[in-house]
Amino acid sequence: MMKIKELREVGDKIGREGMSQMAQEFIYEYDGSYKGVMKLCGQLSVIAKMATCDDYWEEQVDKGLFNAECKIELIK
Numbered sequence: 001m002m003k004i005k006e007l008r009e010v011g012d013k014i015g016r017e018g019m020s021q022m023a024q025e026f027i028y029e030y031d032g033s034y035k036g037v038m039k040l041c042g043q044l045s046v047i048a049k050m051a052t053c054d055d056y057w058e059e060q061v062d063k064g065l066f067n068a069e070c071k072i073e074l075i076k
Helices: 004-029 034-053 055-075
Strands: none
Touching: 004 034, 004 055, 034 055
């Protein structure tokens, strides 16, 4: 497992567009299965950590986290 410092370095290297394209590739490869969606969650979580290299992208990740937590709160 890569350390967050390493992920940030890669994020700096590939930039916003590269991180977005990587996420889109993972989504495109998703096979529609329950097992596959959990794999996708793991892949996207790595990109979310990578995005902490950029304040704006990190803000967008935080919005997604907040949105997900709000939906989960409704289940409680």
